[in-house]
Amino acid sequence: MQPLIDIHLHLDGSLPYSTVKKLIQVHGILTMTDTQLRSHLSVSNDCHDLNEYLEKFAFPLTLMQTQDDLELIVFDLLKELKQQGLVYAEIRFAPQLHTQKGLTQTEVVQAVIDGRDKFLNWQVKDNSNAPLHVNFLLCCMRMKGNHQENEETVEVAKQFLNKGAVGIDLAGAETPQFAIHKYKDLFDKASSYHIPYTIHAGEAMGPESMKEALALKTTRIGHGIRCSEDEELVKTIVKDKITLECCATSNLNTKVFDKLDDYPIKKLLSEDVKVTLNSDNMTVSNTNLPFEYQQLEEKTNLTKQDEEQLYLNAVRAAFCSEEEKARLRSLI
Known part of the structure; x- marks a missing residue:
């Protein structure tokens, strides 16, 4: 099996079901059937758009407000990713969304890194396949009245840069109200701190939002399809x-495309676009990276050569060290 890399994976959209069940018991939340739980966590096939898709983050976020819970979620998720054959992942989350019970953004990031480190210690005893290495991206959010929180996220990213965090992102609803150019000061500050960044664009709002992202000198675009x-x-x-962080099933869920047969990943590859394939939100979209590859093999005739190129594009784009990139290239 070819090793896999995911550079666009949201923590709050990827809580393992088994972990959610554990946390529901711990917190004494009303017991739900599996069907009810899935309706809280995952979209159905008749999801209408990105805004409806984003509603599925509300419930998992209630389970992500303490250091212990964050640590457990990260540990369990990384065990799943390792099982799926991933060798590198950049997992993103917005620290400001995990402060509802009193945690600071710094404490949130530390808890997530602690969960990763616990996994790395566990992994030493598991030689089933190549080691999984993990870094984090801290998301600023497109929301009303949160500019101070976004500024704090950039400062926290500076504090943890290359100590678990490797970059920042801009996520949230793609609407004219939250146009990318309104966040220019955040990316100017990130640049002054030498913090790499990616920006969500080219999903709900199309090519114009991508042009705004490029004007801010981003080297990676989240989605961009x-x-x-x-x-x-x-x-x-x-x-x-510029690297595109493409997420096929997610784009299908949010009606960017009506069917995967139309997904233009092979066309973009043939035009020499630096495309990557990612899972976005494993739980919200009920997907994982092996499934993404399988679907595109079936629907778009994605070849092994294409898949190797997607992998190498991800290695090139990753915000990790040159030493780590050399390790990743050696695995194929």
Whole structure:
């Protein structure tokens, strides 16, 4: 089995079901049937758009407000990723969304890193496949009245840079109200701190949002799949070697595409776009990275050669050390 890399994976959209069940018991939350639980955590096939999709984050976030809970969730998730054959992951989350019970953003990030370190210690005893290494991206959020919290996230990213955190992101609802250019000061500050960043764009709002992201000198775009609607934009992305963090099932859920047969990942690869394939939200979309590859093999005739290129594109784009990139290249 080819090793796998996921550089676009949201922590709060990927809580393992078994972990959620544990936390429901611990916190004495009303017992639910599996069907009820899945309806709280995952979208159905008739999800209408990105806004409806984002509603599924409300319940898991209630379970992610203490250090112990965050540590457990990260540990359990990483065990799942290791089982799936992942060798590197960049997992993203917004520290400001985990402060509802009094944690500071710094404490949130430390708890997540502690969960990772606990997994790394456990992994030493598990030689079933190549080691999984993990870093984190801290998300600033497109929301009303949270500019101070976003500024704090950038400062916390500086504090943990290369100590578990390797970059920042801008996530949340893609709407004109929260247009990317309104967050320019955050990315200017990140640049001054030498913090790498990626920006969600080209999902709900199409090519124009991607142009705004590129104006902020990002090297990676979260999703970005709708560049296929603008040939000149594709040329720019190729020329500037911008990496797209594509997430097929998620884009299907949010009605960016009606069917996977139309997903343009092979076309973009043939045009020399630096495309990667990722899972986005494993639980919300009821997916994982092996499933993403399997679906695209079946629906778009994705080949082993294509998959190797997707892997190498992810290695190139990852915000990890050159030493780690050399390890990842040696695995294929």
